[in-house]
Amino acid sequence: MKKIDRHLRRVLKEFSKSYLQKRESVFAGMDFETLRTELVEIKDGALSRCEELNALFEAKARQGGAKVYHASDSAEANRLVYEVAKERGARFLVKSKSMVSEETGLNEFLLRRGIEVRETDLGEWIVQLAGEPPTHMVMPAIHLTRKDVARIFSRRLGKNLPEDIPTLVAIARHELRQEIFRAGAGLTGANALIAESGSIMVVTNEGNGRLVSTIPPVHIVLASIEKILPTIKDALLLLKLLPRNATGQTITSYVSFIAPSPHQDLHIILLDNHRSEILADPTFKEILRCVKCSACLNVCPVYQIVGGKKYAHIYMGGIGTLLTAWIHGLKESRDLTDFCLGCHRCEAFCATKIRIADLVIALRERLHEELRKPSWKKLAFDGVLARPNITQALFSSARASRPVLSRKGGFVRNLLPPFKKYDRFRSLPWPAAISLSQQVKEKSSQKEAGERRAKIVLFGGCLVEHFYPEVGLDALSVLAKLGYEATPAEAVCCGFPAANSGFRSAAAKTFRKLVAGLEDADVVLTLCPTCTTMLTHLGPGILGTQKAKQLVEKVTPFSRFLLKKEKSKLQVLFSSRPFLKSATYHDSCHHKFVLQAAQESRELLEIALGKRLEEMEDSDSCCGFGGTFSVSHPEVSESLLEDKIESIRNSGAKLVALDCPGCLMQIRGGCERKGEGFEVKHTAQILAERLHTKS
Amino acid sequence: MVRARLEEEFIAKAAAMDAEIESFSSIADALAFASRFLKQQDIKNIAVSPDVLLPPAEMSEWPVLKPEKKDDYLAAGAGLVEADYGISDTGTLVHLDRNDEEKIVWTLPPICLCLLDKRRIVQDLGAVAEVLSAHLFLTSLEVRQVSLVTGPSRTADIEGRLSLGVHGPSRLVILLFEGKTSGSHEKD
DSSP: OOOOOHHHHHHHHHHHHHHHHHHHHHTTTSOHHHHHHHHHHHHHHHHHTHHHHHHHHHHHHHHHTOEEEEESSHHHHHHHHHHHHHHTTOSEEEEOOOHHHHHHTHHHHHHHTTOEEEEOSHHHHHHHHHTOOOSSSSOTTTTOOHHHHHHHHHHHHTSOOOSOHHHHHHHHHHHHHHHHHHOSEEEEOOSEEETTTTEEEEEESSSHHHHHHHSSSEEEEEEEGGGEESSHHHHHHHHHHHHHHHHSOSSOSEEEEEEOOTTSEEEEEEEOTTHHHHHTOTTTGGGGGOOOOOHHHHHOHHHHHHHHHHSBSSSBHHHHHHHHHHHTOHHHHHHHHTTOOOOOHHHHHOTTOOOHHHHHHHHHHHHHHHHOOOOHHHHHIIIIITOHHHHHHHHHHHHHTHHHHEEGGGEEOOOOTTTHHHHSSSOOBOOOSSOHHHHHHHHHHTSOTTOOOOSEEEEOOHHHHHTOHHHHHHHHHHHHHTTOOEEEOOSOOOSHHHHHTTOHHHHHHHHHHHHHHTTTOSEEEESOHHHHHIIIIIHHHHHOOHHHHHHHHHEEEHHHHHHHHHHHHHHHHHTTOOOSSOEEEOOOHIIIIISOOHHHHHHHHHHHHTSOOOOOTTTTSOOSOTTTHHHHOHHHHHHHHHHHHHHHHHHTOSEEEESOHHHHHHHHHHHHHHTOOOEEEEHHHHHHHHHHSOO | OHHHHHHHHHHHHHHHTTOEEEEESSHHHHHHHHHHHHHHTTOSOEEEOTTOOOOHHHHHHSOBOOOSSGGGGGGOSEEEEEOSEEETTTTEEEEEEOSHHHHHHHHSSSEEEEEEEGGGEESOGGGGHHHHHHHHTOTTSSOEEEEEEOSSOEEOTTTTOOEEOSSSOSEEEEEEEOOOSSSTTOOO
């Protein structure tokens, strides 16, 4: 991983901020969830009849006068475009934006055969002149500044152009208009293929799609088969969502529905390129619902740091990783899978509810199965985390060396190169002197032996067990104060790190032990949303046993449990004791996007604090911990943490509340390293402190 | 009341997408405005879409371009078109294209003047879905396409900053007029 491009990071961050504001405004008064559910039904219905609807489209388009071709792969699609152009005597072809043509490598193919190609979308033209690939599906030149564009245009025109956007746009208009009139053929993609009328829908803002499809004598459409929709009504629903979700516009400036006519020279190439294989795969077929709105990129914390030059093969981001694996091959997707934090933020914005993060995990599993590359992760998961005795032994020896290797505050002494990159931006904690389960055991041994096992089990996860036992003790004390007797779960890893990295068998081995240990519990309260995700979402699927499924019903996040069961009591307990400092809340990824528990935590904290929380900007953007992610990509982790700390600082709060021990480790460590004065605490700690503060 | 609300919403939404909107009580007033506009803007050539039927008086006074081939449209300083529908939800103009010339007049000149009968403003695209669909089935037409146009041509491809007119018009002037129950300007 190379250095982070500061300029790109700033541009992408600003773009994302403005996108989120515009998106919120255009969806005001609309129910995004209902709309996207409807679109999913339409897309799934169309995909289940993909072959039949494509056949109907073809028949109707042919009836209308179009020539329709089938391309099984990129090479065939490129050859078909070339042959149409050659047959029509077109030596020069203009294009409106088409990701499918990027997928097939059309420009290079045609160029090698003597056909000149000109992109006409402004962003695409800029990157074409720069000799670079697009870095965003909607904003291809998002990584370039006006200075870059002025330099690129100056080089093309052989004169010195000003770094002024309106001037540069006017130059593009003038230049491209001449090119469009000079072209022998125009190529567009299609945002939808409408089966009932054999027509296509093309969505643009610039109007280049209209010119490219109208001015040159030949119009070639290159579209992939999953764009099929049964009727124009379905396309209109897509149109309701696509621009709103893509750019925060109610609609784009131009939308064209083009049905063929015998008076026009229209050629439609329908590309498969492994899509039929995707459709036949029960796990991955939903990726073909993608409407290329790019919302997932616009909210992806990693994409916002590294951009589409690094986080892309041809298609970008998480969805791009999945498409790459199928279309361009598993090997091409291997490095990309490492970029996904697994934060699930993209899924909250996806127009068609694609489970991107879960599918990236499934892809990692396939990569391990098929490529069988050795990995340090496999050793760690199989050899250590899946074996509680070895894990305990390692932590025991770490504890023994705590006086030597830790420094003030319980942090690890500063690391030296080559490990410096892992703690340069955050102080890492040394394991606690005594683990949670040991501390509880010592306390209960003072009580009489042989008492019955409590029905409520507290599962804190490895970080609470070994690094932050105080969080577990505080949770237990809160429960005790409210009249609940709870015991901590046996110290066993939940298996999430292995599952998330795609090591299914190691995850199953670990998770099975945990399920057995929790079998007798009536209620399992959790302190770590990531572990909870394993217990309720990933684990049962991996293990597939009845016991694992039964466990799901028993598991509740600690804060959700308290709010649901003890809201009134807590309101009374805290009513006369407002907290003096201002506090803010960091949304931990799994807590918000998987467990949907963020608002409950806020409500609980506001009851406990007796005041409103100060909201920070991008409270739901990842802090950069991401488990092994911060080891694989420390530079990205560092950038995300910098942004998070800046947001906290700007909120003016003195206390940061959160619900995930991983975020606690990252943000507290970052604050310590930077000498920031605010406290960072788990919700359980804040509740315990508030309950035990005398009024 | 419903019509007034639709018109009001259409104007607000179209303006939000950078269209300029003028409202008139008759098509004659709208055309008179267009006439003054051409003079004020010093427009030497105006391309008129084949489906706009200008009264002979205007035709003789206006500098109407008489193109023979597509390239000739490049000389037009403005285009005059008429929309089939207006969509109040989004401020969108709907045109049922019947030939390439209509599409060119809508897109190529730097200024697009668009007539729209106020009675043809509907709430949303769903209200005209059947009409749009039917148009796409009219195999007898030279071109059977549907265009939805909302504001002028726009791009934010350089640093995310909005610029108008990168390919299509940089100004879209919508001339809303009060149509009559029947008359020479009644759209099909």
